[in-house]
Amino acid sequence: MQNTRTIIRVFIASPGDLTEERQLAKNVVDEENSNHANFQGYHIELVGWEDTVAQHGRAQEVINRELDQCEFFIGMLWKRWGTAPGASYTSGFEEEFERAQKRFKQTGFPDISMLFKEVSADQEKDAGPQLQRVLDFKKDFADKYLGLYQGFSDSREFERRFRAILSRWLKRKLEQDTEQHLTQDVKLPEISPQPAVAETDRASLILDREALEFVQQLVLQPKPQDAPSYTPTDAARFRLIATTLRQAGNDAITLGPHDANIIYNNLRDHTLSPAERRGLFLAGLRNFESKNTPIWYVLPGNDRSTADKLLVYTIISEVPERKSAFKLLELMPVTIEDARDPFTPNFYLEQWFDKDLEDDLKSSALSYLEKRGSPIALAAIDALIAGSNATISRDALAAKVCILYRQSSEDALRFLASYPEAEVRPQLVEMLFKKTALIPTSVLKACLPQKTPEIRLIVGNELLRRKELSLDDLNYLEVGAHPELMAVSAKLRAQSGSGFSLTNARELIFKGSKPRDLGSVSPQMTEAFFEYNMHHLSQLPAAEIQHIANGEGYFDDFGTIALVDKIYHENKFNIFENIEDEYQNFYNKKYENSFIDLSNINQNVNDYLRNRTFHRTLNIVASKMDSSALKTIRHVIDKSTITGNSRLYKFLSRYGDWNDVRRIIKIHKNFDYSTRSIVDFESQNLHAIAADAILKLGKERYVDLLEEEIPSPLKFLIICRMPNSAFSSFDRGKIIYWLNSEDSQFRRAVALKTVLSYSKSFVSSILDDYCKLPTYYYDCIFWLDLGVSMDVKSKRHIVYSAIEALELTTRRSSTPLGLVL
Template sequence: MAGTRRFIKIFLASPGDLTEERKVAKVIVDDFNSQLADALGYQVELVGWENTLPGVGRPQAIINRDLDGCDLFIGMLWKRWGTPPGTEPYTSGFEEEFNRSMTRNAKEGRPEINLLLKDLDAALLADPGDHLKKVIAFKEQVFAEKKLLAGTFTDVRDFEGKFRKCIQGYVIALANKDKASESEKDQAPLAETQTTSATEPGPTTPLSVEGAIFLRNFLTTAEKATDEHPLTADDVARVRLLSIIAAVHGNDQESLGSHDANLLFKARTKFEFGRRELNGLLDDGLAHFKHENVPLWHWVAAVDGFKNNILPICSVVGTTDRRVGALKAMRLIAEPIVDEEHFGRNEIVPLWLAKAAETAVRVAALEYLSECGQPSDLPYINEEFARNETQTTSAAANAIIRITLRDDRRAALEALYTLQPSTVKQGLLDDLFSRDAEFDGEILLRGLSHRNVLVRTTVIKLLQKRRALVASVAEPLLNDSDAEVRYAALLALVASGRSYSVEQAKAVLVRNNPAPTGLALFAMSRTDTEGEAVLERYTEQFFDRLTVAQLEEERSAIFDQNAYFALIRRNFRLRGDDLRKAVANQFVDRFESLLEEMTKRYGTLTDLIEKTRSLGKHLRSRFTREGLDIICSRLDAADLSLVRAMLASGSVDYSAADLQYLAKFGQWCDIPLVIASLDRPEYGRKYTLLLSIASSTKHDDAARTLYALGKHRLNDLLATTMPGQLLARIIPLIPDKAFQALADAVIVQLMRSEIEDVRKLASLKYVRAFPRRRVKAFLDEYMAADQFYYNVIYWLDFGISVPRDRMLRAAGKALLDA
């Protein structure tokens, strides 16, 4: 009951650069109070500077009154130290709040103090300002003294999990303490002290023999350490590893940091690790698997993990991060489950998909099973699908279809239709329909009613290719939610003899979605850009079907050049030079000519003439782009000078047609034009929401063009200044033999790039292209340098440690998926 709850006051201290985290903290406290307060009997009240009512006096003094009544102090820091509170000797309000709480804790034993410190980017650490220097000094002192419960977080999502654990852990511990106190009042003291029987086994050491020997030697070394002969960083890292292995409840850090983990990897030949240490390093690599910054594969090999069920075992015990990491690692290298006595596939798969298993574990398991599953796994996956949980349903359906596809393509299609997953990946459909001749028209037609738009568009294109989309089937599809489906249906009806004008087609293809009230700023984002795109294609086909006489009647239109362009396409040999001239002139002369004709026709309507003239720049830009697309699509080498001139002028929007043309006829000197093309807006996308631009293929198109122009000068190409994401897309295009021929300096530069994807893809290329002995030597040299990146170490270790056949397959797939 609410009336019997005990109130706990939690003070949240931080400077002003953690606003989002403070909002999340409030939501978490509200969730706790609504879900757990009655059950536990404790209500949490969150207070901080934004919760303090204004009053008379110094603002910080008013805040301090709330601070002095709190039970739990949670301090947060990122990159700001805060503003001075107006009293000496404190340099910020946070500092005063923290020290005041520490003083009170020393006297009264409360509040309990926890610190959550947000990770700092390397760029910030490279040039810290005054605020950040104070934050760094504070963090170093806290971690050096080890007196407080202090942890780090990477982002808001990470903060959410750790703050929630902090709140719940504090309340549960307090509840247990209160219960124990009440229990002690009702219990008599024990008559005699309990002792362990001599016949019972004594306690076992939590450390390996090797670890214990190391610690004794370390203590001896530490006693003699001086500024001139300090302890080594890898020795300290090993001590941290041993402290984690020996962790006890109440003092159990979950894993090493990435820095210590990489130090120990670097010192892997220096130390003789015990089995428990090797397992600890393996666990740490699995827990950090998604970050690709902690070595893993060497430790898997060190415990003989590629010959037994080590990864499957790790996937069913331990923390959620470790289990998910193990499953993702298994999926990456297609790790099989080895059936051993009393423990094999029939025991492991049910544990993965148990109802009580964490959602993240079940999703990771389903992703693994989609690639490595067997028919015997299907009952468990079907059970997971039947639970109808949002986060696992599509993954379960994908696994069922994938497993079925390996044995029976038609049965897999039936499963796709029966399960009706809302999310379907294009890769699955590509594999499923790679041999579409196996499917008759009847089974394909059933796909037109599938709930997933990718399924419908895939099926309708196949039917269209077979000319099997009859009018009676196409008619209802004019109301489909997807523009591509409506377009295919419209073309089928036209092929059947129906006629649709451009305006009639527009009514079918383009959906008007007015912006919601109050969102005028984003009104353009409601435009049906997909509908507009297919309308452009329909319009081109419509005019191409008209006779020359009909086109001549329309060619003087000033607001579009559809008829003019159709005449050009009809007889490019005769009219092509006229188009070239118009494009080179950016349609200035042609527009003026059309405006003169308009003036003759509507001479008295001067307002109309002037409004049309004011649109001249916009219209000419559009006409020039459309005209240049036609020229590029002709793939005539004689137009290279014109294409170069138009791109260099910056007067035309981006179009993939430019890059396709340059890929065929361009030269090394055109590389700056290709790189600069990324800065030009895409034709037809100027007013779309930024999110829609994320689907653009600009970088992929540019990468393919650059590779075509520079594949005979790869060292120069890879050293060319360009956006990092563009460089990352070039690397997978390079054949292994060509990568082997690169200069060492170029490869090293790729491995030291500031762009994570560049480093990763270059590393994957390296381990595929070179023998292991060369990779190992390169790794040792790389780690010995002053500057190196953890993800490079991760992938080079992958290349050295994973069995070569599985490594080549996994690296190739990762490059293909990039």
């Protein structure tokens, strides 16, 4: 039996006020993996909201799917309870805890532990609604579980307690696993060998010929004196056969990942009975979300048969398998129109959206139609949109938008405009408005009342550019008081010539903040006001901007930055000097020439102002794409803490060389998501932009590139976006070494790229060698199996679909703005 490395998933749940503790928890897990776990044959994956991304359905639903795969739940609370993810729960934490509790009562998993950070007595007396919910939950938890939780006061105590909780749980789990795998000698009565069953008798037997012969051989063979009478492979196959025997009233069980992989590694080239292959297929479906159970080798050998089988399994079997069948269909080039008699497309639609069907299955069907649906499904979807179930209606609306978009983007937008209350997730907004300049003005105007802020911002800016906005549209722009939309409103008011001043613009954009309360001023407000000023000043002549810059107070830099942009080429060497010393001399002079007393200004404030001007100037210089700035930009990256952005990546990509690879990696670790625009989709995909820049600079040294210390999401994208011809130049030893990386994102990328870049025979040889290692990962076997089991067309489509889905997990999105479509 191979010593596989078992993945143990631990879910950590908390609201947003325990960021430091979450990082400490990750550090403890990393240390445990490094020092102990690998030697014990397991690897811990810490799962939480950081690892999720907006996908189909609520953001909380994505987190819940991750939670359902975990074996241990650790909850942490301090002063915040969190925000409500929907109507049924008061916070995401509450939904996660209740879901874990419900699953534990049904299955015995996950184990649950709670940690509470201490609050002062004064805070308890004046708790407020958030803290009060935490205190109520803590009391309820203590009453129900006899106080079985742990408290901590600071980060050091948290780390100690978290480490102890994790260690004790792992010790208990390993003991249970060891006990489970131990076999005991059981004295069986001696059985005389029986003659083979006659062919004429087989029809009356409950097992197929292949399974029956195996069971006979296993049960009837003599047991050696000092050795086991069967192997782990025998045990796994026997368990598989047992899962194929089921009648009404029996438990619906499938083979687990360990046994399924044992069978794959030892019997995939053997003849198994049809029932056994069906059992392996169901095991693959049941575990499809985890991608740890081979499934491709038990699918039919051609596209048409595979489509038939998967479509059928969306309406039969248990709910988890049916949901996985939809997920599998999303990866494949299969549409509902591929259905064949006697099961027509309309038959499937009726089954998927039967009024008595579980909502989870309806959402799974709509997710599939969103990606692969065609107009034939629109009538069924319309009925769901008009229904009373808000969640299903929302999912149906998204599916119809995507189906229409594949026919006509204009039709999709006009349809969406007829539902102004729908809130649309960022990925759909990006898709719908990818080519805003080509959208007719009438369609844009129809979309302006949309509730989703991102849509109103894109539409508002484009209509303003076309001079098609009027003061009558202000209500659409100013609802919700979003800073960026307020900036568009301010531009419209100023453009109308109504005497709208800079002070008026400030008041509008900072609406909702409190006077002299810096804590109430969000980064989005500051950036929106800055952008408004840049827009305003860019329309003035250079001499007037110079005059404004000369008269600026100590705390302002709008004129200074606008002047950098306006007269860059005439003054660039002075600009370089300011960047080189990070505006130290510039602010020293501002301090000396100030008309007000600045002696009481905190040094942190001085540093903030100087750093703000420095970064704004650096970004403008990078955007100019001037090769003479290369030396300066390199110097400040090497000596300073620079926040990464697309301008710097593109600049270094154009003018840099191999030595700039590490510079991009360095600044990419410092990207600040708090100030970017809600429609800055380029920044949402910043990992991809950085990966493309690194690949361009390192195209002659790909092996050296992958030896660099690169953040996991970035490394994943570098592999995925690397030319197949370049990847295929790597030797097999290097591929196998990477497939055994502890970085799950990286090894998945390597497995997927291997399937894309090499021939079926080469992938097969890689798979054989990989399975002979002392330790290996099931997720790699899952994807390598695709490369040896499916035809070229299908596997390429599946891999590209999988990469697209996985790339979404590398994208960072802003704070959720409400329900997503």
